[in-house]
Amino acid sequence: MNPGKLIVRRVAVLGAGVMGAQIAAHCANADIPVLLFDLPAPEGKPNALIEKAIAGLLKLEPAPFSDPSRVRAITAANYATDLPLLAECDLVIEAIAERMDWKRDLYLKVAPHLAPHAIFASNTSGLSITALAENLPEALRSRFCGVHFFNPPRYMSLVELIPTRYTDSVLLDHLETFVTSRLGKNALRAKDTPNFIANRVGVFSMLAVMHHTQRLGLGFDEVDALTGPRIGRAKSATYRTADVVGLDTLGHVINTMQTTLSDGSGADPWKAHFGKPDWLTALISKGALGQKTKAGVFRKVGKEIQVLDLKLQDYRPSTGDVVAEVAAILAIKAPGERFAALRASSHPQAQLLWAIFRDVFHYCAYHLGTIADTAQEIDCGLRWGFGWSMGPFETWQAAGWKTVAGWVAEDIAAGRAMSSVPLPAWVDQIEAVHTPQGSYAPVTHNWRPRSALPVYARQLQPERLFGEAVPTSGTTVWENGDARDGVRLWVLPEVDARIGILSFKSKMHSASAAVLDGLIGAVAFAERELDGVVVWHPAPFAVGANLKEVLEGCKAGAFEQMDRMIARFQQASQTLRYAQVPTVAAVSGMALGGGCEFTMHAQHRVFALESYVGLVEAGVGVIPAGAGSKYLAVRAHELAAGTPGGDVFPFIQNIFQQVAMATVSKSAHQAIAMGYGKATDDVVFHPQELLYVAIRRARAMAEAGTRPPLPGRDIVVAGRAGIAVCEMMLVNMREGGLISAYDYRVALAAAVALCGGEVDAGSRVDEQWLLDVERTLFIDLLRQEPTQQRIAHMLETGKPLRN
């Protein structure tokens, strides 16, 4: 093996349970062949159960595969006959049930078959990695560590890496690099302590919420309203998260805390609280395990969400909300004032909020030295593993380190905190945990910078915690609009001083008039002064036209002005395609409507794996007219040119359905398969590497002398014959009540645009003809009342109206 890097040609995952199978799926997403091992079936085909688990992945939601075709990268294997295949695997991940004895038996069985260079890692979330290592032959221990994925592994960015004292540090660096760049995860180094970092704090936080809910007599619905997005946490807040995770699973995790943290030197001062509340035990024994059993803390009856009420001992409608007094406190911008107000308020809701933060601050400060190297790991763990917008330490620091420390100490002294252990001494000795120099490490009492592993140099605009150094904002070279609209063209001189980064400044990166002007102006500047342009900003890539501007135009009856606006949109797309410098779209998150059109028109695309791309115009009663329909008609012509007979319609048919149904891709791979990208595009797994790859790609294109494509001429279109096939499909859907009469009208307009207008099949047209066709149809739809209603509804509710 090359000591400088880890080549992962093939992965083996041991254990085809929920986690193992999904980890295998994510490796398949990354184009890595995977062997998925489990026990042979007691009778019949030995791999039948494993095949079933693999097939089950295709039905799982959210989808573990970036595209169903990825399933072919996984091969079923069993411990009885297939262990010799392990010799070909460079990385072997064990993900079987959390039983030390079972794991020990398995390790003894697989050890002789592992390649001498292979990394062996366990996905355990509860067992000691060191204890597991000691089951292994000595020679293997240096290549063993913990690699703890979170569920669902494709979507949860956190992976905890847990070395033992035997683990080879170079090898761990290799694994971190692989997990980061190839699998797109955020790696954290954790110490080998029970539940590691994120679950240790995250589950404690849930227990704290449960404790104070009961103490203050609050309703579960009320507490969820308090502990969700209002405090920067997931929409599912506390109790609905528990329902989603499964109350039995949560119960299991709490039990583990109880057994592993109750005795001996590792005893946790909070251990008295590591027990299942009675109501949780009761629900579990009733089989009300949450979402999977359709009832838990919450349940849905018809359209009504109901919540368990402990006083009533029954479900009631879930209507609990934050009271105005507390909502007003939460609206206070300055964190210090907000916490002070919460602490001062006598309202139980405010008391709950202060108490849960206080106890988590207390818990984290007390345990920091044992479970992590620095405060950074705890904060990142909660951000990545639990979806908190800010970790506990940064929240504390943002509110004023010293002040909050004083409040916490006061509450501990007054017996109000969940544990009476004092704060560790270091809390009083520092002013901040996170500083531009790094994050606090209590064991060495210094501030350590972020990892210097070369893979992190690929993250040009990395995520940073409050108090850490802010990433450079580069050098602006051209700009229009104001702080909230238009575009900024900038460069990162230390990466490439002549590749411009074009960033939209509008909300959700919508294509406002100022953005369109800016895009055209910035590309013109880049043609004169730079070597290439990358369209990049943090996700979402772009959500299409500014609907507010469009609706205002409709209301004013300014359709000629709208026509000019659409022409400008088309010009912006065409500018990306025909620029005299390479243009690269760096897409992450949503690229909808006009965002999809910009994506298609760039000369090259670099997608983050999680890219949700689609032409969703039908949802607001219009069709793609920012040159999108034109692009797809030209593309069909290009693809058909290479086929016998040269019929363009087969290349329109699926696209038409996607446009008519406003289908959005569920990954970058699907976006490419749907025709919104090309097979030659790049798919980057870590979203923060997107900008780096796009700049490098633009540079390579510039060096290679990449030229824009020739403008399409003599484009063969599907014409009236193609429109008729689409219409046949639509007639059947309308008559079957599957679409409304207005859906029909909008979809028919899309068919006409994609088929190049009502001309004879096989007619030859130029790009301007196609642009005129789509623009005319767009403006015609815009004049219709139902389209205006759809736009208004979308602006009000964020959801499409089916009228």
Add this chain to the structure above:
Amino acid sequence: MKQMQEAYIVAAVRTPVAKRNGLFRNTRPDDLLAHALRALFQRVPDVDPAAVGDVIVGCAMPEAEQGMNVARIASLLAGLPQSVPAYTINRFCSSGLQAVADAAMRIRLGEADVMIGAGTESMSAMTQMMGNKPSPNPAMFDHAEHLSIAYGMGLTAEKVAQRWNVSREDQDAFAQTSHERASAARAAGRFAAEIAPFTTVAHMPGADGAVRVVERDVREDEGPRPDSSLAGLAKLRPVFAAKGSVTAGNSSQMSDGAAAVLLMSEAGLKRFGVTPIARLASYSVAGVPPEIMGIGPIEAVPRALAQAGWQQADLDWIELNEAFAAQALAVIRELHLDPARVNPLGGAIALGHPLGATGAIRVATLMSAMQRGEVSKGLVTMCIGTGMGAAGTFEKV
């Protein structure tokens, strides 16, 4: 009705019917037809194939693997003398019955003494159900009265279900009966006499770099599901309409198959010394509105009966093609057919519906029942896409 001369059915044979992309997924429709033609002459070894005046073959999607006049290609592949002509006809789902009727017509007119009427269809070969390159006439959408030409068959079944008040429960129960009857008949070997077993040959990449050739003997229809249940059928979702009742379970199965029927004049019978099974008593077709194409038999059956000079009560066996349970039930109710006599061995919901072949296949089933002595007067009828019905009456001789 007065005839110039009678047309007699001497032999009728069919292949097993396989599910679409099932047992015959790699078997060509021309090979299925050639097999049926060869098997036909094996049943009547004394008949000289050179005496055949014409081979008429029904096929509903005569393109790609079944294009290029599949009738002629299969005749040649079957080893019929080159002097025997052949042509392909298309009246969608009644093509096979139409081929038999057209063959009889040539005999009745005195133009031929020996004729073959046949049908073949591989729905596995059709990548799209509307043909390989669907291309409806734009004029359909310009005039409201033509719009229903564009209706898919499932949608027309929904329209029939609505207009004739055929409930989801009734459709599912009908489908369940079809599976029960077909499964029992298959298990009892009641199709064995009419079926010419077909040996499929698959060519697959082998482990050692050689092509692995796997032969498989197909002796029975693949479609009937003995484990079908009302509960299972009730779980299926309607596919053609938002609040519909027509599901994959109460619609006919898409299938592959072929059949061939040998017809002769009295002179032909004498020349070859063969005994006929039946005579074609009458054949009729009728047009109905395309949006309710499933009711076609309601118009066609009375006409065929009138031509034959029969009463409906005379019929003791009715092969009513089950394109959809909805239309079959509408026809049964409207014509007051006796459900016990309709499809006693199950229908297309269980046995499958290889479009253009079905008519000839069901003639073979009826002939088989006559040979067993279970029928003296029988009917084969079906609805036809774009709004038609066809019906043929047969009398045991």
